[in-house]
Amino acid sequence: MYSDVSTEQLTDSQRQAVFHRDGPLLVLAGPGSGKTRVISCRIAALIEAGVRPDNICAITFTNKAAEEMRRRLAGRISNGVHISTFHSLCVRILRRYAEAAGIRPNFSIYDTNEQTRCMKETVRQCDVDTSNFPPARMLEFVSNLKNDLESVEQYRARADDYFGKTVARIYAMYQQIMEQNNAMDFDDLLTRTAFLLRDRPDIREELSRRFGYLLVDEYQDTNHAQYQIAKGLALAHGNICVTGDPDQSIYRWRGADIENILAFEKDWPNAQVIRLEENFRSMSKILETADRLIAFNAIRKHKMLIATRGQGGRVDIFARTDERDEACQLAEQLQQLLDEGVNPNRMAVFYRVNSMSRAVEEAFIRRHIPYQVVRGVEFYSRKEIQDMLSYLKLIANPSDDIAFVRATGTHSRGIGKSSVDRLIEYAKKSGQSLLAAAHSAGKEGSIRPAGAKRIEEFAKMIDGFAALAGGEVSPLMDIVFAQSGLADALRAAGEQTAIENINELINAAAEFDGQTENPNLLDYLQSIALYSDSDAYDPDAGRVSLMTLHAAKGLEFDYVFIIGLEEGLLPHERSRSSKDDLEEERRLFFVGVTRAREALAVSYARYRTLRGQFIRSTPSQFLYEIGYAGQEQETADAEKIFEPEQYLTPQAVPDICGQSDYERFSPRQLVEHSKFGLGRVKEFLDLGADSVVVVQFNSGKTKSLMLKYAKLRRPGSGTNLSSGKEEAQRYVEDPFLL
């Protein structure tokens, strides 16, 4: 009856999880423990036991995971089960209860780019110094407040210093501008839903009746807002089943709170806890490697990884010269597998940062190795796509001033910057949106008559499009593309690829039209706003997959290659300062390792080009932890291969960069430079003789200095300098340096 939810071959503990009926359930599921299958089987079992499908709500981490689950449940009986991400669920709830939430249902969802524009405008309007309150930092700050469900009023009440009070003003203004634009950012979707559930018990109960059974996957990566939403939805009935693995929590930086899963039993005292510790995915050698690695994390619940797939498998560690060499040898290894007839679908390459795909892609192209880069949002962030979408956003939400500004500027049409600036002034004075003000631009004397005329024409054009915006999206797109003048402008400029990209966008929209029950512009825009990187992964592409370690979560491959195991990269530079961050990096590597079924190859490069600079690198400490003995053996072709032989124990981590005849600095330390004066160390890249020190000087400038050339002095330890204490007082504190 169900495509992949046969319960015949389940283990005892899996069976327990599947057939647990009512009440809270915590499933601690290790990697490769068949968690997805268990959830799918559980949904099927609930339906079998008489629960109505539309009474079940399953929350997955990505749209892709939701899709996968729908496929597993592909039976007529399961139709109606609500399966989506937290964000999609929130969009549905907010549109359904828009009035109660105090919003309009046709809201725009702002991506990072639009958020930044909005925050820049905010900081400008608050009239504060952008160097002390940089928009990107403010965005991060505000985002954290929202993830913790702290409202403007709450934050204002506890902000007592200048910095806090200014941030409170910025937070308030940002929310006001978002509201004027009838827009929400990713955080707003969660917070507004959480507040709605908190403030409206009637709606909360209605939703509890609607969803009598709640399942939340990847629970270790929920943030506080998501946690409250899940709790709110299940409060009335307690039928909440959460699954996850604390060792795979990799979104702490985004507000994910590992405590949510660790403390589940406190929230729901009658919770049943089931551990899935058997691993059906990886061969023993790979599991041993993963086990050894994660044992170095101090903050964790001990969990077993029990191998069931039998002995064997391969783990190799390779040292390469630089990123080009690393990529070439990687291509070579993959080519060998391909020559043996291995399907490229079974292979994947993981890396820490997106920019690392470049060298690999170049090597793959040279060797004609078919590959896919799993980076879905990349397509949607292209200029021409964003331009095209700005028209559609404006049509769907006439209050969206950010869309208005973008749409008017997609190509030259006689509306210049000064006209737009004056229109903005006019709109502000008269309390209208830009589009509304544009209709009467001629009445505003300060706008040049020619410009005003063009602006009015533009507004009429958008009205014309809006009249056609009833059902399917792709026909509307065709019209907008042609009649907006964008198509002609791109053709005239010879932007062939841009035109092709837009055509691809229209094709994708046609697909959306075909697959959606009642296709409409609003649903389309909201679905692409919540589109994520991992959604682009096609398991049947017939290509080797390239992706970040984050995107690899939830996937598995027979052959896994992880590149760039270097200090500063994995663990990442920005994560080395705190122990918690370092542990998260280790979990990230753990996630990568445990994706492998049969073979894992890990590599690092001795030199790597970073920010255009060729610098020496140090092998990652994680390599030592998984058993890289540090004894390099040169083979004939200068390729160095290590077989893990000697293993470290978590207690005996050697100081890898122990020996030093060079000076070393640590963050926050005061230093003095002969030319730039006094400053504070922000970062220290320990690269032996080539070490780099990043110093923020009193002048406000931050400089990266090569240690061997910079001649930095430590105030206080020098000969003719006054004591360090006095120097510290002379130094102007930057509120962000902490």
Next chain:
DNA sequence: CATAGCCGCCTTTTT
């Protein structure tokens, strides 16, 4: 008003 060229910025991971 539009464009070209230059300067200065950042550069982790993502819903």
Next chain:
DNA sequence: GGCGGCTATG
């Protein structure tokens, strides 16, 4: 090294 924003110029 790559992009976005600003400025000077046509």
